[in-house]
Amino acid sequence: MTGNPGRGQGEAVYPRPAVGVAAYTRVVAVDRHRPSNLERRQSHLASVVAARPGWHLVAGYADVGSGRLDRPGLGRLLADAAAGWFEIVVVDDLDRLCRDPNQRAWIEKRLATAGVRVLPLAASPRRRGAAVLTSLVISDYLNS
Numbered sequence: 001m002t003g004n005p006g007r008g009q010g011e012a013v014y015p016r017p018a019v020g021v022a023a024y025t026r027v028v029a030v031d032r033h034r035p036s037n038l039e040r041r042q043s044h045l046a047s048v049v050a051a052r053p054g055w056h057l058v059a060g061y062a063d064v065g066s067g068r069l070d071r072p073g074l075g076r077l078l079a080d081a082a083a084g085w086f087e088i089v090v091v092d093d094l095d096r097l098c099r100d101p102n103q104r105a106w107i108e109k110r111l112a113t114a115g116v117r118v119l120p121l122a123a124s125p126r127r128r129g130a131a132v133l134t135s136l137v138i139s140d141y142l143n144s
Helices: 037-051 072-082 101-113 130-143
Strands: 019-027 055-064 088-091 117-120
Touching: 019 037, 019 072, 037 055, 037 088, 055 072, 072 101, 101 117
Parallel strands: 019 055, 019 088, 088 117
Antiparallel strands: none
């Protein structure tokens, strides 16, 4: 075994375990006559996760409908987070969790209590600078 900086000779070096990631998306409605925006969003989130070294997509969650809290996909996401299935949830934008800031804060608090971080991949026009913040958070997480 070769030595590593900061480690003694012969000390075992283990690769960093994969980070479990869940993807969540929500669309307001699905038009049965056109290709689904829901499938495109799910595919996009899966490809983003696959492109990140050390990330492993554990599950995808999706809902069709308004931002109410009683959505089945959101309920499964929160239950699986509490069970420890993943460490990160990626979303297109925080608005996909919920548009209402108070309800979104409740969702984020539930996830944080389970040790899960929410990482938005894009910034809505109302959230200028969020894309830069997201890249900093991802970088900080990967370097921790």
